[in-house]
Amino acid sequence: MVATESKSEQHNASRARETSNLFRAFESEASPRAAQVVAVPVETIRPRHSVRLKCLIPVCEYYDACKICPPRIPGVEEFKAALEDYSHAFLVVLRESIVRIQDLRHNDSIELKIAQLVSDLELIAYQHGFYLAMGLTVGGCKLCPECAPADEPCRHPFKARPSPEGFGIDITEVAREAGVPVEWPPKAFVTFLGLLLVCQPVLSVGSVLYN
Numbered sequence: 001m002v003a004t005e006s007k008s009e010q011h012n013a014s015r016a017r018e019t020s021n022l023f024r025a026f027e028s029e030a031s032p033r034a035a036q037v038v039a040v041p042v043e044t045i046r047p048r049h050s051v052r053l054k055c056l057i058p059v060c061e062y063y064d065a066c067k068i069c070p071p072r073i074p075g076v077e078e079f080k081a082a083l084e085d086y087s088h089a090f091l092v093v094l095r096e097s098i099v100r101i102q103d104l105r106h107n108d109s110i111e112l113k114i115a116q117l118v119s120d121l122e123l124i125a126y127q128h129g130f131y132l133a134m135g136l137t138v139g140g141c142k143l144c145p146e147c148a149p150a151d152e153p154c155r156h157p158f159k160a161r162p163s164p165e166g167f168g169i170d171i172t173e174v175a176r177e178a179g180v181p182v183e184w185p186p187k188a189f190v191t192f193l194g195l196l197l198v199c200q201p202v203l204s205v206g207s208v209l210y211n
């Protein structure tokens with residue numbers, strides 16, 4: 001006897017398909033840019049106060065100077081509460097071989113590249129119906145030579161993204177748990193990381209809610 005698939009099973013299968021289509025779209029965008037997208041369980045994102053404290057001790061040049069860095073962004077507890085709503089997380093990985101480490105220290109091009117990619121992936125998530133998608137990228141914002149003064153708005157509000165560390169996420173730990181090698185301190189290569197948090201809508205376009 002062939003069991004009839006219940007409406008709730010159909011709904012779950014359709015949600016799984018939507019997520020897998022999204023992942024494939026992410027890969028198609030990242031791969032030509034020599035980047036990798038890795039799905040990670042949301043449970044591996046564990047914001048901690050000790051990580052956010054590293055923005056202040058020793059004090060980072062972006063602390064209270066950048067509009068999207070601490071203390072100007074929500075704190076660890078607020079972020080933890082919001083995180084409960086996200087169903088999927090994706091690491092964005094861009095690896096750069098080291099020729100001379102000092103060259104990378106004075107070169108923002110890789111961080112700008114990953115920031116652009118994360119912003120583009122976030123847009124793809126919107127286009128797939130995941131309208132609450134949120135992207136984060138490592139490091140302080142490099143989009144302007146100097147951040148806009150306190151009494152002026154951000155110059156690139158749709159591109160600037162906070163760093164995972166600013167919310168207390170140890171992104172290196174998340175990557176290593178997912179099997180992505182991250183050298184620290186870097187010797188042969190530097191791994192630049194971004195994170196996309198995706199919240200699957202309860203209802204997709206055309207869906208009905210099943211009890």
Ligand code: SF4
Nearest residue numbers: 141144147148154155
């Ligand atoms: S885009 Fe410019 S103004 Fe906005 S946070 Fe980044 S550096 Fe500051």
